[in-house]
Amino acid sequence: MNAAAGSSQLEVEDLRVRFTTPALDLTAVDGVSFRIEAGEVFGLVGESGCGKTVTCRALIRLFGGSPPSAIGGTVRFAGRDLATLDERAWSALRGSEISMIFQDPMTSLNPTMRVGTQIAEGLQRHRGLTAREARAAAIEMLAAVGVPAAERRHLDYPHAFSGGMRQRVLIAIALACRPKLLIADEPTTALDVTVQDQILKLILKLRNDIGMSVLLVTHDIGVIAQTCDGVAVMYAGKIVESGATAQVVNRPAHPYTRALLAALPAHTRRGDPLRPIDGEPPNLAEPPPGCRFHPRCTFAIAACREIVPAPIEVEAGHRSACLRAGEIG
Amino acid sequence: MSTVASALRGAPASPPAAPLLSAHGLGRRFEVARGAGALLTRRPRRFLQALRDVSLELAPGETLGIVGESGCGKSTLARCLSGLDRPDEGSIRWQGRPMATGSTPLQRARRVQMVFQDPYASLNPRMSLAQTLDEVLQVHALAATRGERADRVDELLLTVGLAPRLKHHLPHALSGGQRQRISIARALAVGPQVLIADEPVSALDASIQAQIINLLEELRERLKIAFVFISHDLNVVRHISDRIAVMYLGQVVESAATEALFEHPAHPYTRALLAAIPQTDPSRRSLVPALAGELPDPTAPPAGCSFSSRCPWVVQACRAHEPALLEQAPGHAVRCSNAAARRARTLDPIASQGESRVSAR
Numbered sequence: 001m002n003a004a005a006g007s008s009q010l011e012v013e014d015l016r017v018r019f020t021t022p023a024l025d026l027t028a029v030d031g032v033s034f035r036i037e038a039g040e041v042f043g044l045v046g047e048s049g050c051g052k053t054v055t056c057r058a059l060i061r062l063f064g065g066s067p068p069s070a071i072g073g074t075v076r077f078a079g080r081d082l083a084t085l086d087e088r089a090w091s092a093l094r095g096s097e098i099s100m101i102f103q104d105p106m107t108s109l110n111p112t113m114r115v116g117t118q119i120a121e122g123l124q125r126h127r128g129l130t131a132r133e134a135r136a137a138a139i140e141m142l143a144a145v146g147v148p149a150a151e152r153r154h155l156d157y158p159h160a161f162s163g164g165m166r167q168r169v170l171i172a173i174a175l176a177c178r179p180k181l182l183i184a185d186e187p188t189t190a191l192d193v194t195v196q197d198q199i200l201k202l203i204l205k206l207r208n209d210i211g212m213s214v215l216l217v218t219h220d221i222g223v224i225a226q227t228c229d230g231v232a233v234m235y236a237g238k239i240v241e242s243g244a245t246a247q248v249v250n251r252p253a254h255p256y257t258r259a260l261l262a263a264l265p266a267h268t269r270r271g272d273p274l275r276p277i278d279g280e281p282p283n284l285a286e287p288p289p290g291c292r293f294h295p296r297c298t299f300a301i302a303a304c305r306e307i308v309p310a311p312i313e314v315e316a317g318h319r320s321a322c323l324r325a326g327e328i329g
Numbered sequence: 330m331s332t333v334a335s336a337l338r339g340a341p342a343s344p345p346a347a348p349l350l351s352a353h354g355l356g357r358r359f360e361v362a363r364g365a366g367a368l369l370t371r372r373p374r375r376f377l378q379a380l381r382d383v384s385l386e387l388a389p390g391e392t393l394g395i396v397g398e399s400g401c402g403k404s405t406l407a408r409c410l411s412g413l414d415r416p417d418e419g420s421i422r423w424q425g426r427p428m429a430t431g432s433t434p435l436q437r438a439r440r441v442q443m444v445f446q447d448p449y450a451s452l453n454p455r456m457s458l459a460q461t462l463d464e465v466l467q468v469h470a471l472a473a474t475r476g477e478r479a480d481r482v483d484e485l486l487l488t489v490g491l492a493p494r495l496k497h498h499l500p501h502a503l504s505g506g507q508r509q510r511i512s513i514a515r516a517l518a519v520g521p522q523v524l525i526a527d528e529p530v531s532a533l534d535a536s537i538q539a540q541i542i543n544l545l546e547e548l549r550e551r552l553k554i555a556f557v558f559i560s561h562d563l564n565v566v567r568h569i570s571d572r573i574a575v576m577y578l579g580q581v582v583e584s585a586a587t588e589a590l591f592e593h594p595a596h597p598y599t600r601a602l603l604a605a606i607p608q609t610d611p612s613r614r615s616l617v618p619a620l621a622g623e624l625p626d627p628t629a630p631p632a633g634c635s636f637s638s639r640c641p642w643v644v645q646a647c648r649a650h651e652p653a654l655l656e657q658a659p660g661h662a663v664r665c666s667n668a669a670a671r672r673a674r675t676l677d678p679i680a681s682q683g684e685s686r687v688s689a690r
Contacts, residue, residue, distance in 0.1 A: 193562075193602065198621075223607045225610060264609065275539065276539030
């Protein structure tokens with residue numbers, strides 16, 4: 001995270017995403033900055049509605065049916081400013097150098113296409129392989145992600161696969177072109193715990209084999225601790241804390257991260273009540289003034305209601321956007 | 330710690346009472362839908378055995394956790410225990426007598442209530458909170474007048490930590506945590522002795538999860554309700570349960586007092602399940618998955634032990650005979666012929682051959 005500017009695989013600076021409808025005006029992502037080095041697995045953790053998915057979608061400019069009214073800030077991929085790309089350049093980049101896998105393996109596959117064809121599609125389009133070559137590569141890829149009998153199963157349709165196997169197929173599609181960056185948005189949330197364990201370890205293994213960077217989005221700090229090199233914690237559209245995983249998880253320096261960790265049942269003795277965070281996350285159409293966490297924060301002082309805290313470095317590479325970060329960390 | 334839990338540890342503090350709710354050899358199967366092609370070709374009917382020989386007991390005031398992954402039968406078990414579904418085999422007893430004997434369906438509903446995973450789907454979107462609760466009180470004739478019912482609605486809302494001023498809101502105006510509180514209030518309205526909660530916090534964020542778990546624990550203390558708490562999240566189940574049953578492919582494969590299960594897991598599946606929980610300690614990482622392979626086709630479970638197709642300790646005998654659920658230590662039952670032969674302790678991490686084989690994989 002401390003590498004000199006320009007050398008990172010992905011650099012996100014002051015990213016802002018705003019959605020406007022006649023009834024609503026909200027900034028879902030508000031000044032988010034982070035960088036991911038080549039080969040790094042970087043985690044983005046936070047609860048529903050904190051803006052982590054919107055951040056992912058803004059990186060690759062894919063919003064489906066509800067595009068934002070404005071995207072601000074800069075995103076540099078391998079030193080190139082992505083704002084300068086036209087639609088053709090985007091198409092060449094997506095699926096080829098940057099790939100994405102989504103939370104729901106049930107709806108992200110085309111039900112009317114054989115899975116082998118879905119994997120081969122990108123290889124033909126981006127890598128110029130012939131149909132025959134692409135099919136061979138697709139079978140190889142299916143085997144690499146741990147689908148048994150790949151030489152037979154590449155002919156199956158998605159409905160013939162279990163949830164865990166579909167997620168493997170999605171990973172095969174995403175990684176077929178050997179991307180430099182994989183964006184994985186809650187890739188294991190819909191899966192059982194032993195399947196989640198298999199998929200996360202598969203992603204780590206493929207990172208080692210291919211040398212790609214990974215942006216892993218999750219709500220589960222356990223997943224972060226087991227998978228990521230670096231992590232950023234998001235709350236209400238902003239990054240509140242970032243650093244190496246061990247720094248953030250072992251020595252949380254933001255009250256929200258501390259509270260999130262303390263709320264986990266694993267961190268409470270049996271028989272003692274759990275320590276939830278009181279209240280609910282704010283409505284992003286009317287965020288509270290000052291620090292957005294202050295209404296739920298047990299450390300809040302009067303100044304927290306007025307000053308929007310800037311990230312403070314509490315140790316090398318470990319930042320917390322809290323006025324009292326020095327006292328907490 | 331309750332007397333139930335201490336009794337299970339082999340140190341009975343009081344003579345064992347008849348269980349409040351018990352299941353004996355439950356079996357439930359569903360026919361797998363066949364397409365038109367199958368009907369024409371007269372392919373044989375196929376059945377999915379969702380529950381196979383499931384027996385368990387719930388003492389008054391006790392919390393029994395049930396864990397297992399998708400398709401293990403835990404929701405079918407919940408539906409059978411609550412009377413929403415009928416088992417094909419076996420029986421469900423209330424205080425030692427068959428559930429249905431001498432009771433009306435409404436009476437049975439007042440004994441056992443359910444809370445579901447998805448509070449968005451399990452509340453009527455067109456009924457206000459007050460109407461939702463009032464309906465229950467009316468159906469069960471639990472309050473004589475409209476005024477009494479209104480008082481009771483306010484009381485129920487306060488019981489689950491909601492302000493009575495919210496009572497005229499529709500469910501869509503509430504957050505996920507608030508909706509789950511209403512589901513709990515609806516279940517409590519009839520004064521049940523048993524509450525069956527099927528993944529009650531799985532749809533909620535971690536900070537809100539903790540609020541709901543605290544509420545359930547508080548209610549258990551205050552109202553002396555027994556809980557069946559179903560979840561795939563072992564950390565949550567560990568926190569709330571006195572005793573835990575682990576299910577795999579329709580069977581209970583291990584059941585024990587909570588700490589015994591976590592400290593001395595004896596069944597290979599339990600051990601894999603525990604190892605697969607992502608720990609928040611970044612220094613304890615491994616690149617080896619806790620469990621290889623996939624859940625077998627539930628319409629054609631493996632011969633012998635149902636876990637034999639994925640078990641790292643499998644031996645020939647496992648595929649030949651289906652193991653019985655046998656008590657290895659007081660209150661600690663395991664369905665594994667291997668564990669039975671070697672006693673549960675030999676599968677423990679220290680000085681165990683089996684463990685080194687697993688870590689080498």
